[in-house]
Amino acid sequence: MKLLDERIWTLFKRHWPQTLTYWSVFFSFGLCIAFLGPTILDLRCQTQSTLQQITWVFFTQQFFLMVGSSMGGLFKRTLLSSLSALLSCTLIISLVFAIIPLCNHVMLLSIAMALAGKAMGVIDTIANLQLVKLYQKDSAIFLQGLHFFIGLGALVSPLVADPFLAEDSCVVGANWTANSSSSPDLQHLRSSLAGHGAGLHNISQYPLHTEGVVITRVSYAFWIMALINLPVPAAVLTLMYHERLLPCSSSSPRLLSRDSLSSGQGHGRWFGCCNPAKLRGRPATFFILHTLGGAILFITDGIIGSYAGFVYTYAVSPPLLMGHKTAGCLDSIFWASITVGRLAFIYLSYRYTPPRLLTFSLVGVILVQCLLMIFYTSCVFLFIGTCVLGLCISSVFPSMLAYTEDLLDYKGCATTVLVTSASTGEMMLQVLVGSVIHSQGSYAFLLSSTIASFMGFSLFLLFLYVQHIHRNCHTDSSKENTATEDKPNTEGS
Known part of the structure; x- marks a missing residue:
């Protein structure tokens, strides 16, 4: 018995460039959503902030993810605007990974995470919407694949970060040793903070130094993740080229018909299907x-x-x-x-x-x-x-x-x-x-x-x-x- 019938396989072959591109942007989403928990203690050292201060970046990321999700509808009018938004957002995620090691203050880190969160929210809405439009009644199969790639990205980023995490205190002062915070305590702190800083009330009793010499190698993890993510915007750019949405791609074959490039039918402005004219009746x-x-x-x-x-x-x-x-x-x-x-x-x-x-x-x-x-x-x-x-x-x-x-x-x-x-x-x-x-x-x-x-x-x-x-x-x-x-x-x- 075949895993998929000929009709589903034919649909995938017809839309495989778009499908793989949308799946790849969700891998980028997963990379970005899972790195903060394991690396938060090293980022606390880098910004020389308290636990209470550093965990605000969790809230910043989540809040702007919600904002970005609601704003994703702004870019659904045409395929050009959708793909342009995805290209910008995936590039922003790579840029955020690259600049996080340069954020030496918690406010700068929060701004970077706000940008990443907003980009993630836009990706979330657009990728789901475009796959639903492509496959309609068969979209459930391909949406499951889309959300599989979130999990894949979320599994990769902690693995990349783990070799570069500090095993002892990453802030060393003149009058105390690097072993003043023991490894078991740091392991406990990392695990407690893994869920978006949710366990802060249980770990606030751990005194962590904020002044001293910062010793951390976590910058390498972020730069590696920035490089890992770069093929994703490249994939979006390639799709735009093949869809003849770039000035230099006028001679390339069009993957979609002209009618399908516009999603204006039922996909107008932000919440366009909910405007008063369309809601009447x-x-x-x-x-x-x-x-x-x-x-x-x-x-x-x-x-x-x-x-x-x-x-x-x-x-x-x-x-x-x-x-x-x-x-x-x-x-x-x-x-x-x-x-x-x-x-x-x-x-x-x-x-x-x-x-x-x-x-x-x-x-x-x-x-x-x-x-x-x-x-x-x-x-x-x-x-x-x-x-x-x-x-x-x-x-x-x-x-x-x-x-x-x-x-x-x-x-x-x-x-x-x-x-x-x-x-x-x-x-x-x-x-x-x-x-x-x-x-x-x-x-x-x-x-x-x-x-x-x-x-x-x-x-x-x-x-x-x-x-x-x-x-x-x-x-x-x-x-x-x-x-x-x-x-x-x-x-x-």
């Missing part, structure tokens, strides 16, 4: 589906962000009391399982419809969270549960995006709304869960995630009910339009 279900889809991804991406941010804190706290090195593997296992899950769901998206995949995924998330609460004293089950949770939740975003756009006839607005909601949820739920853990204890971490899982599944059931009503309304309106068109012909005969 839309059923209420049109707006409710946008809202519910965004809310589901707000919760599920929030679960991903909060779990990655606090699973280490939970593991080293009572009753588990894991060792720092053992607990530090949990975050890597979680992201690796998400990456493997998205790779597996490329095939599953071909075999099963998005509603079935979403039902399976969301039910699986609930079951895993409930089992984690029941076996909360088992270190072994925490590793198993972390792996299974990553596999289950990995497909929710691409499947939800493809399904919602299909229901709403690929107007483009849903992609911007869903991507922005997901990035907002990833930022906000970490703050909420962090405050709950701080006030109620580490077990609240599992309880909060389980409650969020039930809320997400309940919203999905409501989403299925509303989509049923929406399709009935769409069918009724189509029948009315057909009857209206046929009526004059009947009278004339």
